[in-house]
Amino acid sequence: DAGVIQSPRHEVTEMGQEVTLRCKPISGHNSLFWYRQTMMRGLELLIYFNNNVPIDDSGMPEDRFSAKMPNASFSTLKIQPSEPRDSAVYFCASSLRYQATQYFGPGTRLTVL
Amino acid sequence: AQTVTQSQPEMSVQEAETVTLSCTYDTSESNYYLFWYKQPPSRQMILVIRQEAYKQQNATENRFSVNFQKAAKSFSLKISDSQLGDTAMYFCAFMSPGGSNYKLTFGKGTLLTVNP
Numbered sequence: 366d367a368g369v370i371q372s373p374r375h376e377v378t379e380m381g382q383e384v385t386l387r388c389k390p391i392s393g394h395n396s397l398f399w400y401r402q403t404m405m406r407g408l409e410l411l412i413y414f415n416n417n418v419p420i421d422d423s424g425m426p427e428d429r430f431s432a433k434m435p436n437a438s439f440s441t442l443k444i445q446p447s448e449p450r451d452s453a454v455y456f457c458a459s460s461l462r463y464q465a466t467q468y469f470g471p472g473t474r475l476t477v478l
Numbered sequence: 479a480q481t482v483t484q485s486q487p488e489m490s491v492q493e494a495e496t497v498t499l500s501c502t503y504d505t506s507e508s509n510y511y512l513f514w515y516k517q518p519p520s521r522q523m524i525l526v527i528r529q530e531a532y533k534q535q536n537a538t539e540n541r542f543s544v545n546f547q548k549a550a551k552s553f554s555l556k557i558s559d560s561q562l563g564d565t566a567m568y569f570c571a572f573m574s575p576g577g578s579n580y581k582l583t584f585g586k587g588t589l590l591t592v593n594p
Contacts, residue, residue, distance in 0.1 A: 396580060408569065408584040421581065454521060460580070465511040465530075465573055467582060469523035 367391070369470035371457050377476045383445040386473045389438055390459030398467060399432055399442050400456040408456075414440065415462055447477045480505045482572050484585035491560045492593050498545075499555045499588045501570030510574040512546065512553045513582070518566040526568070529553065560592045 370389040378384055390397050398413040412422040417434045425432070429448070434440040444451055454474050458467040481504045491497035503512070514526040529537045529546050536544050541561075545554045557564055570585040 398581070400582075407586050408582075410581040413581060424581075456523060458523075465575060465580070466513075466525060466528055467580075468525065469515075471520075471522050474521075 369457055369459050369468055371455075371470035371473050373473060374471060375474050375476075377478065378447055379478050380448055381446045382477075383443065384447045384451075384475060384477075386442040386455050386457075386475070388440045388442070388457030388470060390440070390457070391468055392438070393461070394459035394468075395437060395462045396460045396467075397434060397440050398458040398460075399440070400458065400469075402454040402456065402472070403452075411442070411455075444475075447475075449477045451475060452477050480507070480572050480574060480583045482570050482583055482585040484568075484570055484588050486588045487586070488589045488591070490591040490593055491557075493560055493562060495560055496556060496558045497560055497590065499557075499568050499570075499590065501553045501555070501585060503551050503553065503570070503572050505551070505572065505574060507574040510572060512544075513571040513573070514542070514544070514555045515569045515571060515584075516564075516566045517569065517587070518563075523569075527555070557590075562592050562594060564590065565592045566590060 372387045399411040402408045411424045412432045414434045432442045454472045456472045457470045460467045483502045510531045512529045516524045516526050527539045541558045543556045567587045569587045571582045
């Protein structure tokens with residue numbers, strides 16, 4: 366079975382540009398999570414969805430960040446405009462609703478110059 | 479708010495030996511889950527083992543086992559017969575599924591190096 370798929374794996378952009386990260390959860394999973402990993406703050410939850418509906422976005426750092434889940438098999442995390450402090454690894458994870466175990470994608474390493 | 483503490487930033491072990499990674503957590507919840515995730519240099523987050531708080535029996539997965547001490551809020555990971563491929567960052571994580579909150583709270587991680 367395919368795991369969680371994220372694209373791109375690496376993204377290098379310049380400050381001020383729009384960045385879109387993509388995620389395809391495991392088929393049949395109906396909860397999806399976006400995490401960010403930095404040296405300073407470790408792994409932190411940005412937002413999560415149940416059945417395509419955002420449930421908790423309290424971790425989204427500011428209005429420059431937005432996330433959507435238009436259907437059960439696709440989600441995007443957008444940063445507009447991007448800033449150097451957004452440089453991090455962004456993970457998408459999915460799980461069955463009400464099941465505790467989350468399965469992570471390979472992550473997207475974002476570098477904003 | 480829940481917190482997870484991993485007090486060992488780095489550890490090393492010789493191949494084939496046993497090593498134990500420590501984790502403590504703080505919560506007022508009675509129903510929760512604990513996890514160990516492994517992050518090798520490829521940066522993929524891989525689930526190693528999980529423990530349900532209501533289960534008294536410690537979870538095991540092949541060479542990996544946990545020592546879950548609920549009263550002490552301690553959740554250590556033991557790796558037996560260490561292999562070079564076990565070299566990775568190990569994260570302890572907590573989840574309390576109260577209400578609609580299923581987020582994982584992670585510790586800062588322990589970098590484990592297995593030496594040949």
